Amino acid sequence: MELPKVLLGAAAMSLAAAAGGELFERRKQPAVLGELAAGIVLGNLALFGVSGLDWLKSNEGLHLLAEVGVILLLFEVGLESRIDQLLAVGWSAALVAHIGVLIPFGLGWAVSAAFLPSAAWYTHMFVGATLTATSVGITARVIKDLGRMEAPESRIILGAAVVDDVLGLIILAVAAGMTQSAAKGGGASMDWTLVGGIVAKAAAFLVGAIVLGRLIHVNALRLAESFHSRGVTLVLALSFCFALSALAGMMGLAPIVGAFAAGLVLEDDDYAVFERRGFAPVHDMVRPIAAVLVPLFFVMMGLRADLRSFASWNVIGLALAVTVAAVAGKQACALGVLDKGVSRLTVGIGMIPRGEVGLIFAGMGASLTVAGQPVFDGAVMSAMIVMVLLTTLVTPPLLLWAFRRG
Amino acid sequence: MELPKVLLGAAAMSLAAAAGGELFERRKQPAVLGELAAGIVLGNLALFGVSGLDWLKSNEGLHLLAEVGVILLLFEVGLESRIDQLLAVGWSAALVAHIGVLIPFGLGWAVSAAFLPSAAWYTHMFVGATLTATSVGITARVIKDLGRMEAPESRIILGAAVVDDVLGLIILAVAAGMTQSAAKGGGASMDWTLVGGIVAKAAAFLVGAIVLGRLIHVNALRLAESFHSRGVTLVLALSFCFALSALAGMMGLAPIVGAFAAGLVLEDDDYAVFERRGFAPVHDMVRPIAAVLVPLFFVMMGLRADLRSFASWNVIGLALAVTVAAVAGKQACALGVLDKGVSRLTVGIGMIPRGEVGLIFAGMGASLTVAGQPVFDGAVMSAMIVMVLLTTLVTPPLLLWAFRRG
Numbered sequence: 001m002e003l004p005k006v007l008l009g010a011a012a013m014s015l016a017a018a019a020g021g022e023l024f025e026r027r028k029q030p031a032v033l034g035e036l037a038a039g040i041v042l043g044n045l046a047l048f049g050v051s052g053l054d055w056l057k058s059n060e061g062l063h064l065l066a067e068v069g070v071i072l073l074l075f076e077v078g079l080e081s082r083i084d085q086l087l088a089v090g091w092s093a094a095l096v097a098h099i100g101v102l103i104p105f106g107l108g109w110a111v112s113a114a115f116l117p118s119a120a121w122y123t124h125m126f127v128g129a130t131l132t133a134t135s136v137g138i139t140a141r142v143i144k145d146l147g148r149m150e151a152p153e154s155r156i157i158l159g160a161a162v163v164d165d166v167l168g169l170i171i172l173a174v175a176a177g178m179t180q181s182a183a184k185g186g187g188a189s190m191d192w193t194l195v196g197g198i199v200a201k202a203a204a205f206l207v208g209a210i211v212l213g214r215l216i217h218v219n220a221l222r223l224a225e226s227f228h229s230r231g232v233t234l235v236l237a238l239s240f241c242f243a244l245s246a247l248a249g250m251m252g253l254a255p256i257v258g259a260f261a262a263g264l265v266l267e268d269d270d271y272a273v274f275e276r277r278g279f280a281p282v283h284d285m286v287r288p289i290a291a292v293l294v295p296l297f298f299v300m301m302g303l304r305a306d307l308r309s310f311a312s313w314n315v316i317g318l319a320l321a322v323t324v325a326a327v328a329g330k331q332a333c334a335l336g337v338l339d340k341g342v343s344r345l346t347v348g349i350g351m352i353p354r355g356e357v358g359l360i361f362a363g364m365g366a367s368l369t370v371a372g373q374p375v376f377d378g379a380v381m382s383a384m385i386v387m388v389l390l391t392t393l394v395t396p397p398l399l400l401w402a403f404r405r406g
Numbered sequence: 407m408e409l410p411k412v413l414l415g416a417a418a419m420s421l422a423a424a425a426g427g428e429l430f431e432r433r434k435q436p437a438v439l440g441e442l443a444a445g446i447v448l449g450n451l452a453l454f455g456v457s458g459l460d461w462l463k464s465n466e467g468l469h470l471l472a473e474v475g476v477i478l479l480l481f482e483v484g485l486e487s488r489i490d491q492l493l494a495v496g497w498s499a500a501l502v503a504h505i506g507v508l509i510p511f512g513l514g515w516a517v518s519a520a521f522l523p524s525a526a527w528y529t530h531m532f533v534g535a536t537l538t539a540t541s542v543g544i545t546a547r548v549i550k551d552l553g554r555m556e557a558p559e560s561r562i563i564l565g566a567a568v569v570d571d572v573l574g575l576i577i578l579a580v581a582a583g584m585t586q587s588a589a590k591g592g593g594a595s596m597d598w599t600l601v602g603g604i605v606a607k608a609a610a611f612l613v614g615a616i617v618l619g620r621l622i623h624v625n626a627l628r629l630a631e632s633f634h635s636r637g638v639t640l641v642l643a644l645s646f647c648f649a650l651s652a653l654a655g656m657m658g659l660a661p662i663v664g665a666f667a668a669g670l671v672l673e674d675d676d677y678a679v680f681e682r683r684g685f686a687p688v689h690d691m692v693r694p695i696a697a698v699l700v701p702l703f704f705v706m707m708g709l710r711a712d713l714r715s716f717a718s719w720n721v722i723g724l725a726l727a728v729t730v731a732a733v734a735g736k737q738a739c740a741l742g743v744l745d746k747g748v749s750r751l752t753v754g755i756g757m758i759p760r761g762e763v764g765l766i767f768a769g770m771g772a773s774l775t776v777a778g779q780p781v782f783d784g785a786v787m788s789a790m791i792v793m794v795l796l797t798t799l800v801t802p803p804l805l806l807w808a809f810r811r812g
Binding site for chain 2: 006
């Protein structure tokens with residue numbers, strides 16, 4: 001982890017991400033896919049005779065920066081959600097979110113079990129978990145571009161996405177917890193009391209972070225009210241985010257669960273006292289840090305895609321089947337729409353993209369190991385990346401068609 | 407380097423730095439000393455029966471974040487200096503800078519050799535190198551508060567400081583290069599051809615970075631002119647900084663030499679095209695990242711101060727002698743003032759503070775090893791920290807007195 005290598009790798013990955021993101025944005029595609037594509041290209045240059053970049057994949061310093069990046073991303077997602085919003089999403093959105101998590105989870109598990117008969121149950125579980133996430137950012141962007149933010153379909157999709165984030169993180173906590181237990185030799189099959197324990201722990205963490213965390217955070221802010229340093233609000237907010245992420249990690253949950261909770265707890269209004277004194281808003285200060293670190297995460301995910309694995313029909317089959325399961329699973333969730341006169345098809349399509357959240361889940365699968373073997377090997381990881389790419393690419397045109405049709 | 411530990415450590419160190427910085431600022435002292443003091447407290451809690459924080463000192467992830475912090479700091483210093491300023495400082499400032507680097511270097515070497523007869527020559531050399539740096543930020547702040555920015559003394563001090571930065575970095579390059587050569591078994595004494603080679607390499611690097619680097623940077627900016635992403639300017643600037651830092655490191659120079667050169671090459675005007683399109687200025691985007699990472703570096707330096715080492719009279723003697731050498735050495739540089747009617751005493755006092763730059767040099771001394779032994783052990787590092795604290799603390803009142811007297 002020598003410093004010059006980390007710096008050189010970070011520079012190369014940042015530049016590749018910027019170029020990839022720009023290329024995709026110009027084609028009206030989300031920048032995150034361009035960053036992922038940049039990583040796939042960098043990671044597979046060996047196929048074109050250019051080798052010598054493999055150290056990027058295994059450099060611990062670059063992994064650390066990418067992991068801090070994904071923590072900042074979830075913190076930002078949390079900052080954009082508010083607890084009161086979460087509690088006021090309405091029955092349709094809540095039902096859409098729950099069905100949209102459970103059905104893809106089951107379908108993903110089944111597809112994985114069918115295509116990878118020799119893989120362990122926790123690999124199937126992680127495939128299912130990866131299918132649960134919705135990256136609503138892409139949908140929100142299309143809806144905004146169409147000027148349809150106020151349509152009932154849009155409100156249900158965006159409400160469901162907030163609930164979805166919380167449910168997805170609980171599923172991730174369970175999947176990671178079960179895998180860690182398996183890694184410790186905790187049994188070859190599902191243990192339902194363990195599942196119950198992890199769900200209870202995750203729920204307790206979220207509630208505790210929201211209630212106790214809010215108390216601590218508000219009091220820390222009051223203590224710092226008279227501070228002169230312009231960086232104090234940023235330091236408080238990030239320390240809170242890092243501390244909750246660390247706590248989640250130490251409790252055996254994913255650190256990003258803590259980062260999301262920290263973002264959920266923080267409200268822009270909390271910093272009003274500072275902003276009246278001319279301090280920059282916290283979110284504005286987090287943004288440049290995230291702008292540097294988050295793309296490193298997506299490039300790192302792309303580096304893990306091994307194009308050679310597509311020489312196998314089984315991997316191609318898995319990628320396509322998982323994509324179909326991902327799309328079909330989210331169509332099922334449209335059944336949760338209770339309101340009349342709302343297009344279920346539009347809601348179902350809006351929930352399709354897996355984008356960044358799917359990649360985060362897949363990345364966890366690739367980094368967890370049981371008995372020295374990663375839960376997702378190169379082939380499964382590559383199939384998951386194809387699924388993320390396809391679900392995210394098809395959504396904008398489909399959504400456009402659905403809204404125009406309605 | 408597990409992620410939760412890195413996050414928890416970063417949160418604890420950030421909060422301690424914010425509290426320490428604020429306490430010092432309220433006493434009209436520079437925040438950097440408060441951050442250093444926070445590190446000293448955290449690192450010596452074991453003296454008060456609180457143990458269990460020693461992992462902070464050896465955590466690789468935290469070291470990486472702190473090292474990126476110091477790179478950003480030098481990048482910012484470089485951003486604030488301009489090449490044309492550097493070439494137009496005038497003879498007095500240039501002479502003051504040169505004398506102010508050479509005399510403290512020699513005095514530091516002599517004091518170290520006297521107090522540490524059993525230490526190796528490269529330890530003496532690093533003590534000398536640590537004494538060369540001027541942290542003019544503290545002086546600039548005092549001058550600004552007094553409204554004396556336009557005084558001839560102020561112009562000489564600030565001009566000398568820019569030259570001083572470059573000379574100090576060359577000295578650091580030589581010290582680090584000689585030590586690495588000693589670590590490889592390259593002889594037990596000074597090798598003057600090696601010194602010449604390193605000086606030539608450092609000078610070539612600086613000139614090359616400025617000429618070639620500027621060409622590459624300006625063309626990269628032109629290529630990115632039509633990019634949509636608001637982060638592209640930040641990514642380009644930081645990638646340039648990281649790439650030059652990595653290059654410096656691979657050439658056997660200190661990475662911060664590259665970071666400073668990158669900052670020197672970048673001019674705010676280069677980004678005017680982007681700012682007209684509503685992009686935030688690069689420096690404004692670098693600032694929050696630096697605000698988070700730079701304090702980690704100073705806390706890390708404080709962690710390395712071992713208060714127990716002051717139980718030895720020899721260490722106390724070294725600390726005081728080195729402080730006297732640091733002050734006296736910069737008084738000698740006032741002899742370089744050629745202009746008439748300028749207070750030499752004021753110029754000499756203005757050059758005293760070692761502040762952050764001194765700490766960076768001392769930190770290099772603590773992290774380089776020869777035959778498994780660090781160049782600066784805990785005792786020498788503690789003495790250097792005392793020197794930095796004292797020289798920085800005495801400057802504001804002395805400077806106030808000197809200006810009022812004039």
